[in-house]
Amino acid sequence: MSGSRELKERLRTARGRPLASQRWLTRQINDPYVHEARKQGYRSRAAFKLIQLDQRFHLLKPGLRVLDLGAAPGGWAQVAAHRVGSSGAVVAVDILAMAPIPNVAILELDFLAADAERMVLAALGGPVDLVLSDMAPPATGHKQTDHLRIMALCEAAADFATRVLAPGGGFVCKVWQGGTESSLLGGLKRRFAQVRHAKPEASRKESAETYLVATGFKG
Template structure:
């Protein structure tokens, strides 16, 4: 099928998607808001007064939910390569958080660490699984490295993953970093999608063996 045909089919699915219509009706910036709402309903990640970091935040659907849930005593620090329109209660930095200057700007906003790091990041998909899966795993590893740096001991990490090569190894890595690892597939995730979400809670101390793992992974 031509690229035009694929685009037409995507648009037809998009406009008929109940979560897209629901997001428009409720004023959310994206259907992804409902994924976070469902996960938070079951796992209580967004607590009043919490400090939350949203990696790859644009267009802001997750930041929007987080700001609502944590209330005025909390704060949301969001970062993305793309620009994002302002949201009440959200501090936005545009840039690549793997670059030192952007990382330093984020850390300056987090003097007391973070209670939740969340990432709905995904690579620009090519449709070639052998290309897309490593790119997706790399983004998860970036989020994990950042979380290990800033999370408070009782904090949590929520990341989007894609089932495929390396998935079991990734879960094992989470198991070495967190005391509790959960897998979630919210209803708002499309049935055909390989996406799911990993939650890591109760960060474990980094032992010498863990440090060796990080060296091997890099």
């Protein structure tokens, strides 16, 4: 990445801010992916995680129907829309409101709602080729609790994916490294031809996040 040089800017507005807030802001202003996201017009640095996963696994192709779960603020949906092109379709789902994204249909919706499956399939015009989930619940600061919460969210996303995916489709989901993934992995391995772990370069080294990439949905 062209913006991968180390930046060493100091926070100029630290007075009155909690220490945790100061650390987060300092990290942001010195993060090359934050700078590059602004430069390229992406809504978040997370866009580069999907770009790097796509470079490795070739997930996004012209003409695909893509569903982005928990899409706000929309960085992954932006990448997906660009790569599937005008012949494809992208639906972004989130309980939070989002500003419009070119060539993306936005549903302000809880994907766990009873009518979510119907609404997604209607918006995409048919079964989904790729389900993306970069969702994470608000952190509590308790490592084990946060891990269990994100795994529950990932399991819900995986269940939803198996109900809307077309045969041969794929599923990408953020998980936390921690050791309670066996049931999720077992289920995915039964339903998909291949399941792999990946940690893109854009994921911060200190973060416990990694991604499950499941391809070849068996239907």
